[in-house]
Amino acid sequence: MRLQEHPIIDFTKRRGRKVTIYFEGKPIEAYEGEPIAEALHAAGIRVLSYTPKLNRPRGLFCAIGKCSSCLMVVNGIPNVRTCITLVEDGMRIERQRGLQPLPKNVKSPRWKDAEKKYGDIIVIGGGPAGLAAAIKAAENGAKVMLIDENPILGGQLVKQTHKFFGKREQFAGVRGIKIAEILAKEAKDKGVEIHLETSAIGIFQEGDQKMVAAVKKNTHLMEFYGKAVIVATGAMEKMIPFKNNDLPGVYGAGAIQTLMNTYGIEPGKRVLIVGAGNVGVILAYQLLQANVEVVAIVEAMPRIGGYFVHAAKIRRLGVPIYTRHTILRAEGKEKVERAVIAQIDEKWKPIPGTEKTFDVDIIALAVGLRPSVELLHQAGCQLVYVRELSGYVTRHDKRMETTVRGIFVAGDSSGIEEATTAMLEGKIAGLSAALLVGKAKPAVLEEIKKYQDDLNEFRSGPFGQHILKGIEKVMIHD
Amino acid sequence: MSDDPRERIIICRCNDVTLKDIEDIIDSGITDIEEIKRLTRIGMGPCQGRTCLPLVAGIIARKTGKKIEEIELPATRVPIRPVPMGVLAGDMDEE
Numbered sequence: 126m127r128l129q130e131h132p133i134i135d136f137t138k139r140r141g142r143k144v145t146i147y148f149e150g151k152p153i154e155a156y157e158g159e160p161i162a163e164a165l166h167a168a169g170i171r172v173l174s175y176t177p178k179l180n181r182p183r184g185l186f187c188a189i190g191k192c193s194s195c196l197m198v199v200n201g202i203p204n205v206r207t208c209i210t211l212v213e214d215g216m217r218i219e220r221q222r223g224l225q226p227l228p229k230n231v232k233s234p235r236w237k238d239a240e241k242k243y244g245d246i247i248v249i250g251g252g253p254a255g256l257a258a259a260i261k262a263a264e265n266g267a268k269v270m271l272i273d274e275n276p277i278l279g280g281q282l283v284k285q286t287h288k289f290f291g292k293r294e295q296f297a298g299v300r301g302i303k304i305a306e307i308l309a310k311e312a313k314d315k316g317v318e319i320h321l322e323t324s325a326i327g328i329f330q331e332g333d334q335k336m337v338a339a340v341k342k343n344t345h346l347m348e349f350y351g352k353a354v355i356v357a358t359g360a361m362e363k364m365i366p367f368k369n370n371d372l373p374g375v376y377g378a379g380a381i382q383t384l385m386n387t388y389g390i391e392p393g394k395r396v397l398i399v400g401a402g403n404v405g406v407i408l409a410y411q412l413l414q415a416n417v418e419v420v421a422i423v424e425a426m427p428r429i430g431g432y433f434v435h436a437a438k439i440r441r442l443g444v445p446i447y448t449r450h451t452i453l454r455a456e457g458k459e460k461v462e463r464a465v466i467a468q469i470d471e472k473w474k475p476i477p478g479t480e481k482t483f484d485v486d487i488i489a490l491a492v493g494l495r496p497s498v499e500l501l502h503q504a505g506c507q508l509v510y511v512r513e514l515s516g517y518v519t520r521h522d523k524r525m526e527t528t529v530r531g532i533f534v535a536g537d538s539s540g541i542e543e544a545t546t547a548m549l550e551g552k553i554a555g556l557s558a559a560l561l562v563g564k565a566k567p568a569v570l571e572e573i574k575k576y577q578d579d580l581n582e583f584r585s586g587p588f589g590q591h592i593l594k595g596i597e598k599v600m601i602h603d
Numbered sequence: 604m605s606d607d608p609r610e611r612i613i614i615c616r617c618n619d620v621t622l623k624d625i626e627d628i629i630d631s632g633i634t635d636i637e638e639i640k641r642l643t644r645i646g647m648g649p650c651q652g653r654t655c656l657p658l659v660a661g662i663i664a665r666k667t668g669k670k671i672e673e674i675e676l677p678a679t680r681v682p683i684r685p686v687p688m689g690v691l692a693g694d695m696d697e698e
Contacts, residue, residue, distance in 0.1 A: 186654070326686055
């Protein structure tokens with residue numbers, strides 16, 4: 126099902142040309158510009174594959190190309206990440222069953238040298254941090270190349286329909302989706318070379334030269350050469366262990382936002398949300414906006430973690446929030462049909478007799494994010510586990526340079542925080558990288574100082590204290 | 604399959620590794636994440652550990668009493684994404 130009406134976004138204007146794709150031989154209507162898995166979801170298809178060992182049905186989970194739960198056979202080629210591969214007219218799509226055999230009678234392709242691109246700075250990730258970094262570096266005369274594996278710029282901003290807090294220059298009062306458009310336009314205007322549908326697969330170094338190897342549209346290898354790399358790869362939705370936690374319909378909160386806020390697809394009919402942090406309560410509100418029923422939010426902690434204003438709104442709209450509760454199991458044959466929750470004691474053990482069952486077709490996990498640090502780890506940056514930053518993160522200094530000279534980090538990949546802080550960190554990383562490659566003038570040190578002060582100011586609230594404690598654990602002091 | 608609910612709690616979605624698989628290995632005395640990776644193939648599927656590694660680190664911490672800060676992630680290697688062979692290799696014969 127597709128959303129016909131939405132109070133904020135007019136999807137009829139957004140959708141591309143109608144095309145036909147074939148799922149297991151059956152024609153399905155889709156729109157140009159939307160990924161395969163999302164189009165299938167709109168047609169009611171939840172099971173994308175069956176797993177190799179246990180033959181369990183598998184569906185979407187992250188919907189942003191990270192978790193690889195959406196692998197399918199596309200035009201005879203197995204293992205295609207369908208959540209970020211765009212539909213094409215006439216495409217043939219099949220469910221992947223276990224370890225799918227490779228296509229036979231395929232002629233090996235001719236060897237081709239990688240396409241090489243040269244510049245000063247390579248930015249990996251086109252979300253708020255990456256775009257802010259690219260804009261600042263380009264503004265100071267650096268030749269910047271930005272790569273992102275998604276088909277659109279903006280990272281997770283493209284699904285944030287709510288308005289931002291903060292200062293005017295930090296886009297207070299502007300919706301996330303609009304911020305993405307503003308930043309993307311600015312990056313293009315400043316001459317940033319943008320490569321979408323391009324996945325970085327490794328960072329290589331020789332002397333002070335850096336090379337990022339990447340694969341464009343899953344078909345050709347590219348090499349990006351420069352003197353600095355800014356890693357702004359964002360975050361990945363966390364999974365939690367409960368019975369049948371892999372059943373199709375157990376979706377990351379972000380995946381649900383991608384479906385409904387980016388592509389205008391109804392995620393489901395009835396949703397149980399796990400986690401009453403900011404993401405959980407905002408998701409509940411966005412679901413209600415899209416006319417989807419939210420049966421309840423469960424939260425293991427004794428208190429709601431999200432902003433009070435959001436939580437109050439959700440309660441007023443009649444959604445119960447069960448604190449000190451957890452999800453026990455998902456039930457259903459091929460996809461989620463029910464969710465069972467229970468109250469937990471102070472040792473986090475379920476209390477017998479407190480179970481409640483909800484008829485739902487979606488269980489939304491809003492249990493937090495973890496930084497995407499794979500490229501940093503592979504490149505040799507030192508990682509430490511920091512609870513306050515929600516996972517393993519790289520050590521860095523005040524200018525966002527990591528333990529590897531010339532590799533910078535910004536945004537959620539340096540610790541889970543907010544889009545506002547991601548943009549500030551991005552600006553700092555972009556300016557610092559531009560300095561390192563010899564393009565920016567020393568005067569930008571003052572501008573860097575200003576953004577550092579803005580960060581401190583933003584982090585002066587109660588949420589920020591917690592983050593600051595975490596940052597202290599990764600900070601490399603002069 | 605038995606009635607042990609842990610067999611229906613999936614830790615590694617790519618390679619079908621359950622909570623029971625991980626706990627059994629830890630109970631057998633193997634607590635090093637690199638060794639667990641080699642034995643179960645956690646972190647070696649198409650997602651390269653993005654979902655399972657933090658879960659496994661958490662289970663090790665809970666079962667051994669170690670702090671999660673003491674558990675290092677297994678090595679991350681190139682390519683960090685699934686890449687079709689045809690992109691990296693090709694026919695070199697002259698025609």
